[in-house]
Amino acid sequence: MSKNLPNMLESTIAKLREMVDANSIVGEPISTADGVTIIPISNVSVGFAGGGTDFVPKNANGQENPFGGGVGGGVKVTPIAFLVIKDGIVRVLPVAVPANTAADRLVEMIPDTLDKVVSFIDTHTKKNEE
Structure with a gap:
């Protein structure tokens, strides 16, 4: 050996x-x-x-x-x-890398959710100004 x-x-x-x-x-x-x-x-x-x-x-x-x-x-x-x-x-x-857990998926969703909220607020603010 x-x-x-x-x-x-x-x-x-x-x-x-x-x-x-x-x-x-x-x-x-x-x-x-x-x-x-x-x-x-x-x-x-x-x-x-x-x-x-x-x-x-x-x-x-x-x-x-x-x-x-x-x-x-x-x-x-x-x-x-x-x-x-x-x-x-x-x-x-x-x-x-794909998220493995529900917590990982939630963390990944935060940026998109914030973008949608900011866009909604901007749209709503512009309508109120008119």
Whole structure:
């Protein structure tokens, strides 16, 4: 086991490294015809695990170093924002994450509700002035 498991782990890490590079986090710039450049920004999560054992089965038949083991890994890339560049001005455009709870949905509704209330008050005030 002393030789097999480290080799398996090294191979898995090398493959994960191939899948995830700097371009996975800060994507390739996308240019539009009207001079806007958009750069995607992502969150990358990587995980892997491995294990193994040396065992001597009942029917070893003279095998040396019987080994059983396995290694696995995964990568998750989640877009979180876009950098939007136009006329030298850079803006961050976050990707909205859907609300999971009722409280989160209420908090998300506050700006729209306030806009509607302000619009209603403005309309009502203008009618009273006329």
